[in-house]
Amino acid sequence: MEALDAVKKEYQELLNQLSDPELISDPEKFEELTRKKEPIEKILEKEQLIETLKAQIDENKNIIRSQEEPELTSLAESEIGQLQEKIISIQAEIKESLAASKTRESRAVIMEIRAGTGGDEAAIFAADLFRMYSKYAEKQGWQAKVLDSHETSLGGFKEIIFEIRGGDVWGEMRNEAGVHRVQRIPATEKSGRVHTSTASVAVLLKPKKTELKIRPEELKIDLFRSSGPGGQNVNKRETAVRITHLPSGLSVASQTERNQLENRENAMGILQARLLERMQEESSQAVSGERRGQIGSAKRAEKIRTYNFPQDRLTDHRIKKSWHNLEKIMAGGLEPIIETLNSTAVPGL
Numbered sequence: 001m002e003a004l005d006a007v008k009k010e011y012q013e014l015l016n017q018l019s020d021p022e023l024i025s026d027p028e029k030f031e032e033l034t035r036k037k038e039p040i041e042k043i044l045e046k047e048q049l050i051e052t053l054k055a056q057i058d059e060n061k062n063i064i065r066s067q068e069e070p071e072l073t074s075l076a077e078s079e080i081g082q083l084q085e086k087i088i089s090i091q092a093e094i095k096e097s098l099a100a101s102k103t104r105e106s107r108a109v110i111m112e113i114r115a116g117t118g119g120d121e122a123a124i125f126a127a128d129l130f131r132m133y134s135k136y137a138e139k140q141g142w143q144a145k146v147l148d149s150h151e152t153s154l155g156g157f158k159e160i161i162f163e164i165r166g167g168d169v170w171g172e173m174r175n176e177a178g179v180h181r182v183q184r185i186p187a188t189e190k191s192g193r194v195h196t197s198t199a200s201v202a203v204l205l206k207p208k209k210t211e212l213k214i215r216p217e218e219l220k221i222d223l224f225r226s227s228g229p230g231g232q233n234v235n236k237r238e239t240a241v242r243i244t245h246l247p248s249g250l251s252v253a254s255q256t257e258r259n260q261l262e263n264r265e266n267a268m269g270i271l272q273a274r275l276l277e278r279m280q281e282e283s284s285q286a287v288s289g290e291r292r293g294q295i296g297s298a299k300r301a302e303k304i305r306t307y308n309f310p311q312d313r314l315t316d317h318r319i320k321k322s323w324h325n326l327e328k329i330m331a332g333g334l335e336p337i338i339e340t341l342n343s344t345a346v347p348g349l
Contacts, residue, residue, distance in 0.1 A: 003098045004047065011040045034141070038167040043097050046090050053083045053090075093343060097171075108165035108206040109173055110147065110273040115158050116179065118197025121186040123156025125307075126199040128330060129180060130160050133173075135332025142166030147266040148254045154188075161270055163206065170205050175341040177203040178304030185309075194310055198303070204273040212272050212279075220244040221264070226255035243267045250274055319344050 014037045017023065023030050060076035060083075067073060113129050115122035137144045142164050149160040164173065181198050189195060223238040240255030241263040252274065254266035306315045307326060314329055315322040316337065323329065323337060 004043075004094065007040055007043055007098065011037065011044060014040070038141070039097070039171070042168075043094055046094050046097075050087050050090050050094075053087050057083050089343075107170050107208075108163055109169050110161065110163050110204045110206050110270060111173070111176070112161045112202040112204070113157065113159070114200045115156065116198035116200050118182075118195060120152060120154050120156060120188065121182075121195055122197040122199055123152045123158055124154060124186070125180075125182045125197050126157045126160065127155060128182075129199055129201065130157060130162070132330050132332060132334065133164070133176070134162075136334045137164050137166075137332075139332050140167060140172075142169060145266075146256050147270055148252070148256060163269060165206075170203075172338050172342065174203050175338070176201050180305050180307065181303040182307045183309060184307075204277050206269060206273050207276040212275055214245070214272070214275070218246050220246055223260060224255075239263060241267050243271055245271055245275065248275065248278065250278070316341065 014033055018030070018033050018037070023033075057080050060080045063076040064073050111133065113126045115126045118125070134144050143166055145163045147161045147163055150158040152158060179198050179200050181196060183194055183196050185192055186195050220243070222242040222244075224240045224242065225238050226240040239258060239260050240253065241260055242251060242253040243264070244251040250271060252267050252270040254263040254270070257263045257266065304316065304318055306317065307330075308315070309326060312324050312326050313322050314324075314326060314337070319341065321340060325333070329337070
């Protein structure tokens with residue numbers, strides 16, 4: 001496979017660059033090379049797995065040729081078919097990964113989590129989801145940065161928007177978009193009743209600088225004081241930034257940083273991601289739009305996943321599969337779930 005040979009060559013070049021002693025004085029370059037290396041390693045691991053499966057097929061063929069034990073021969077024939085199916089499946093995954101690497105590279109994503117049905121408990125669940133994704137990102141060696149948030153007095157979030165970059169973030173995180181439902185006894189519940197709440201997650205691809213051209217005259221920029229839980233002002237200076245894109249009417253804000261410049265950069269990142277998503281909607285003539293379809297109206301029935309704490313079970317309703325040990329999952333242990341979703345045809349994606 002010519003594309004695979006090119007990837008192997010690129011991987012070797014990256015290893016050579018990473019082994020350069022002078023690279024230690026350029027942390028940004030080191031980070032960039034490491035991000036490029038991670039998705040390639042996953043492709044090469046799959047290729048190695050194919051070689052292992054081929055070796056197992058050869059062993060089974062030797063058993064069949066020996067014809068010593070009929071039962072063993074029958075088992076070997078059955079295993080050969082299963083192994084060949086696995087190889088075809090992995091080859092398809094490699095092909096998809098190679099195609100994705102050409103278009104996605106190390107593209108950052110912007111994730112938006114909003115509390116849905118359930119009041120304070122929904123906001124707390126939104127904060128739990130944010131921590132879960134943040135810890136998963138940390139485990140993967142990715143970088144997460146909060147762009148905007150609206151915290152509640154109980155430590156939850158009505159809304160939190162953050163950026164994640166590093167490796168093939170889009171490829172791994174895109175299936176997280178949708179309405180997430182939680183069933184548990186809230187800390188504020190005195191009668192011990194199980195409550196059901198929801199939070200919505202949107203995953204937007206952050207555009208490259210060359211993908212979008214926004215003219216300064218298309219923007220209206222307002223400054224205001226940042227606020228904390230309950231809406232009270234927490235900064236005497238107007239460091240928070242709101243940007244309105246006049247042609248589309250889209251308006252975004254950021255107030256997480258201590259200065260106007262960084263908040264403006266954050267707000268522009270959110271705006272660009274939403275504009276790119278809108279452009280993609282229009283080009284595909286989507287009726288409801290990707291982002292609106294991801295978020296829905298955050299009602300209990302519009303769920304892609306349920307976190308059932310009394311039964312210690314997470315269920316993804318799109319692929320009808322469940323996992324246990326919610327404590328580990330909520331601490332960032334999303335690997336088995338994301339790997340399963342990425343290797344399965346998820347309805348609607």
